[in-house]
Structure formats: C-alpha cells, structure tokens
Amino acid sequence: MMSTWVLLVIVALIILFLFVLTPPRHPHEIRSAPFWVTLLPILFDIDQQQIFEQYIAAPLYEHGAIKVFFGGRWNIIVERPEYISEVLKREQIYNKSGNQKKIPHSVLADFLEIHVLGAGSNIISARDEEWRCYRTIIKPGLQKVFDTKPIVDNAEKLCETFRQMQGQSMRKGIPIQEILQRYSSANLLCCIFHCPELGSQMMSMEHEVLLHTTQLTLKRYLFRPIFMNFPALDRLASVIPSRAKARRLIRQFSELLQAELIPSSGKRLQNGENSNCLGDRLRSAWRDGTLNTKQLRDNLNVLYVAGQENPQLLMVSSLYLLGKYPEIQKNLRNEVKDLNISNLCSMDWRSLPYLTATILECLRLLPPISQLINRQVAEPACLGGRIHIPRGTYIGYNSYATNRDPVTWGPDANDFRPERWGSTDEQISKNYRGAKARAEFISFHGGSRACLGEKFALLQMRVTLFVLTRAFRWELDPEWKDQMTPAGPLHPRGVRLVFTKL
Ligand code: HEM
Numbered sequence: 001m002m003s004t005w006v007l008l009v010i011v012a013l014i015i016l017f018l019f020v021l022t023p024p025r026h027p028h029e030i031r032s033a034p035f036w037v038t039l040l041p042i043l044f045d046i047d048q049q050q051i052f053e054q055y056i057a058a059p060l061y062e063h064g065a066i067k068v069f070f071g072g073r074w075n076i077i078v079e080r081p082e083y084i085s086e087v088l089k090r091e092q093i094y095n096k097s098g099n100q101k102k103i104p105h106s107v108l109a110d111f112l113e114i115h116v117l118g119a120g121s122n123i124i125s126a127r128d129e130e131w132r133c134y135r136t137i138i139k140p141g142l143q144k145v146f147d148t149k150p151i152v153d154n155a156e157k158l159c160e161t162f163r164q165m166q167g168q169s170m171r172k173g174i175p176i177q178e179i180l181q182r183y184s185s186a187n188l189l190c191c192i193f194h195c196p197e198l199g200s201q202m203m204s205m206e207h208e209v210l211l212h213t214t215q216l217t218l219k220r221y222l223f224r225p226i227f228m229n230f231p232a233l234d235r236l237a238s239v240i241p242s243r244a245k246a247r248r249l250i251r252q253f254s255e256l257l258q259a260e261l262i263p264s265s266g267k268r269l270q271n272g273e274n275s276n277c278l279g280d281r282l283r284s285a286w287r288d289g290t291l292n293t294k295q296l297r298d299n300l301n302v303l304y305v306a307g308q309e310n311p312q313l314l315m316v317s318s319l320y321l322l323g324k325y326p327e328i329q330k331n332l333r334n335e336v337k338d339l340n341i342s343n344l345c346s347m348d349w350r351s352l353p354y355l356t357a358t359i360l361e362c363l364r365l366l367p368p369i370s371q372l373i374n375r376q377v378a379e380p381a382c383l384g385g386r387i388h389i390p391r392g393t394y395i396g397y398n399s400y401a402t403n404r405d406p407v408t409w410g411p412d413a414n415d416f417r418p419e420r421w422g423s424t425d426e427q428i429s430k431n432y433r434g435a436k437a438r439a440e441f442i443s444f445h446g447g448s449r450a451c452l453g454e455k456f457a458l459l460q461m462r463v464t465l466f467v468l469t470r471a472f473r474w475e476l477d478p479e480w481k482d483q484m485t486p487a488g489p490l491h492p493r494g495v496r497l498v499f500t501k502l
Pocket of ligand 1: 123125142307308310311314448450451452454456457
C-alpha cells in the first residue's frame with residue numbers, strides 16, 4: 001500500500017517537473033530564470049532585490065526579455081523600452097488580462113475581482129467597451145483639480161504622530177509603514193471619496209478603524225511566496241486554513257468598503273452635483289444600471305487599493321531613500337526650508353524643482369509596482385521583429401529593471417541622483433515626459449492604459465515631503481536590517497526611521 005503511494009507521489013513529481021516547472025522551448029530567442037528563484041525567500045533570508053541581481057538581471061538585460069515562472073505558469077517579462085512600447089501600442093495583440101482570467105480560483109483574483117456574484121472585472125483589467133465604460137465613470141473623479149487643504153492638514157497630523165512616537169521611543173527607530181498606510185488612506189478618503197469623517201478617524205492613530213485593520217491583516221495572508229507561485233494551492237481552502245481565512249477577510253474588506261464609501265442612502269447625481277466625488281459617480285452608475293453590483297464592488301476594491309496602497313509604498317520607499325542618503329535629504333531641505341509660505345494650498349510646485357526631481361528619482365529606483373504580468377498574447381506575435389511568442393503566453397513588465405536599464409540611464413543607473421532629471425522645472429518636465437513616452441520610465445505604466453491617479457499621487461508626495469523635510473531630519477535606524485520585501489510589492493521591509501525635530 002505504502003509503496004503505491006510513494007510511486008504515485010514520484011509520478012506526480014515527475015509530471016510536475018516535466019510539464020509545469022521545465023521552461024517552455026518558445027520563445028527560444030530569450031533565456032529562462034530557473035523556476036525555483038522566486039521560491040528562495042521561503043528557505044533563505046533573501047529579498048527581491050538580491051534575487052533580481054543574482055538570477056534575473058544578466059539574462060534579462062542581455063535579451064531585453066526573460067521567461068520566468070510565476071503564478072503557476074511560465075511568463076515572459078519584458079524589460080527593453082522598445083519592446084514595452086510595442087506591447088503598450090498593440091493592445092489588440094497583447095490583451096490586458098487580469099487575475100480573474102489568469103488565475104481565476106486564486107485568492108488574489110478574489111481580492112481585486114471578487115467572484116461571489118459571477119464574472120466581473122475592473123478598470124485595470126478590463127478591455128475595449130467595458131474598459132471605456134468604466135473609464136468614463138471613473139476618470140473625472142480622479143483627474144479633477146484637487147483641494148490640497150486636507151492633504152496639508154493630514155501631513156501636519158502625520159508630523160505630530162511621528163513627534164509623539166519618537167518622543168516615546170527615545171533614540172530608537174520607529175516603524176513607519178502602518179502610519180503611512182493610514183495617512184495615504186486618509187488622503188484618498190478626503191480628496192477622492194469625499195469621506196472626511198472616516199479620513200479623520202484614519203489620522204487619529206489611537207482610534208481603531210476596522211477597514212484599516214482588516215486590510216492590514218489581509219495583506220499578511222495575500223503576499224506569501226508559495227501561494228503566489230502556486231495559486232492552485234488556493235483551491236485547498238478546506239485543508240489550508242490560511243486560504244479560507246484569506247477569503248473570509250477579502251469578503252469582509254469588500255463589504256466594509258461598500259458600506260463606508262457607497263452608502264445606499266446617498267443621493268443620486270443630479271445636474272452634475274457631486275460629480276467630482278468618485279463614490280458618488282460609482283453609485284450613480286450603479287443606480288442607473290450602467291454598473292451591476294459586482295462591477296461596482298470590483299471597481300471600488302481596485303480603486304481603493306490602488307489609490308492608497310501605491311502612494312503608501314512610494315512614501316515608505318522615499319523616506320527610506322532619503323534616510324539612507326542624508327546629502328540628498330539635506331539638498332531637499334535647503335530648497336524648502338526658507339520658503340515663506342503663507343498658504344501651502346495655493347503653492348506653485350513648479351518653483352521647487354529639486355522636490356519634483358527627488359520624487360521622480362524615488363519612483364524610478366523603487367517603483368511601487370515593480371513587476372506586473374497582466375497581458376496575454378492573442379495571436380502568435382513577433383516582439384521587436386525578433387522574439388516569437390506563442391499565442392496564449394502571458395507577458396508582463398519589470399519596471400524595476402526598465403527604470404534602471406544602464407543603456408538608457410547610464411552606468412550610474414542604480415545611484416540615487418535626483419540631479420539626473422535636470423535643475424529647472426522645464427527641464428525636469430521635458431525629461432519626464434520624454435522618458436515616459438519612450439517607455440524608459442514605466443512606474444505609472446503608459447500608453448492609453450497609463451495610471452489615472454498619477455496627478456493625485458504626485459501632489460500628495462510633494463505635500464508630504466515638503467512638510468516632513470521642514471519638520472524633521474531623519475535617518476535609518478542603525479539596528480534595522482536594510483532589506484527589501486521577499487515577495488509582493490517591493491519596498492524596504494519593516495523599515496524603521498529615527499526622526500530629529502528641527
Ligand atoms: C505612486 C502611486 C501610483 C503608482 C506607482 C501607480 C501605478 C500604476 C500602474 C503601474 C498602473 C497599471 C496597472 C496595470 O496595468 O495593471 C496603474 C493603473 C491605474 N491606476 Fe495607478 N498608481 C499610483 C497611484 C494611483 C492612485 C492614487 C489612483 C487613484 C485611485 C490610481 C488609479 C489607477 C487606475 C484607475 C488605473 C487604471 C488605468 C487604466 O487602465 O485605464 N493609481 N497605476
């Protein structure tokens with residue numbers, strides 16, 4: 001009996017190895033990373049940056065693309081800007097394809113495209129007519145003229161929180177990520193969803209906010225390397241308790257979001273009233289039948305997560321980089337410290353080029369979405385006239401690699417050097433627009449599917465760094481181990497900073 005089981009396991013392992021883990025022959029023009037590289041963090045103390053440098057960078061830069069095993073399948077990651085441009089321009093060949101299509105039974109698909117009510121999608125993963133419909137509803141809520149006051153108020157409260165925490169912990173570093181998560185949620189709630197009460201609760205740190213705690217717990221269950229690489233395991237919710245728990249948390253999070261941001265008692269959009277509020281716009285589209293309940297939920301989830309998680313990651317990484325490179329922090333402070341500002345809300349940010357250049361440099365070096373695999377090849381394709389890609393292959397980008405490509409950015413591509421963007425507002429804008437148009441800088445994606453929240457994210461970052469650099473000097477806690485996350489969104493893992501009041 002025993003030997004039958006052993007035999008079955010051996011056969012299963014051979015099948016797994018031959019048909020799942022062995023890299024596909026095509027496209028034969030590029031190399032493959034061994035399947036086990038993304039599993040290394042399960043066994044060793046190694047982070048994504050080290051994995052990239054040791055196993056991915058050389059073969060990826062050599063051919064501009066590489067085959068990698070992720071999400072239970074082999075995918076192609078494209079790095080070279082000309083290839084990325086081609087993918088972005090030829091949407092009818094390189095189709096957007098979200099997790100629900102790629103890994104439909106996974107916890108990740110549940111998270112951003114919940115399938116309790118049947119098939120659905122969201123603005124990031126949809127295509128063609130469906131995407132245009134979502135975009136018409138959502139874009140005006142994200143690309144309006146923002147009132148800066150709530151962000152300034154929240155930034156001052158953020159300073160107060162750092163001051164108090166630093167006072168209590170003496171010279172020890174304080175962990176910043178959870179505080180910044182509350183802060184970026186508060187900004188999104190106040191400026192985009194027009195929910196100032198909930199925003200204000202987020203900023204009072206002693207106040208427990210269920211939406212925030214549920215999201216925090218959920219994140220701990222989502223980004224585990226083993227389930228990200230083998231999402232088939234997510235089907236085993238009955239035998240793996242953590243998967244059942246993740247699904248429960250997802251449902252709870254989504255219900256909370258809807259209850260808080262789209263209360264059914266709210267009034268319908270009339271004559272453009274509240275037409276700027278994203279929550280109202282979604283609710284109105286749902287009431288008049290343009291969106292069904294599932295589409296409403298899926299879009300709400302993705303907008304809340306993208307709108308708050310990405311800016312939060314950028315803030316964590318930026319404070320980390322500025323803590324690690326005190327000279328640059330000092331340059332930034334020199335630019336902002338003596339400005340006599342009567343009203344930050346009417347500030348002309350063009351007069352602060354070093355601030356803009358620093359933010360762009362942080363986004364270049366540590367893009368919040370460092371790798372993205374969300375397109376499927378609809379018909380056999382020949383990328384760059386060289387790489388023959390079979391139909392059905394999944395293809396994605398590694399913005400971390402593209403943003404640091406030495407051919408584009410020079411031999412100092414890995415250095416933190418805001419000066420590379422230019423010294424005047426005109427130069428910086430020109431360089432930024434050019435780098436985006438040539439797909440050399442893809443932190444906000446590009447083409448017709450570029451991020452709709454870029455303007456809000458940059459405004460928030462400007463205010464945040466402006467207020468923080470005037471209030472404090474900070475450095476990395478010398479006892480904190482300088483390392484990045486092992487999987488999931490790339491950022492310094494559990495970074496702690498020591499703040500000195502100015
Ligand atoms: C630093 C902050 C941010 C970064 C780095 C970022 C990055 C990105 C990236 C890489 C994409 C493409 C995703 C994909 O194709 O799968 C994207 C799309 C998108 N982002 Fe952002 N994002 C940020 C902030 C925001 C904010 C604050 C919002 C507001 C809610 C937002 C809303 C969106 C939307 C709606 C799309 C879909 C655009 C479309 O396909 O038409 N993002 N973003």
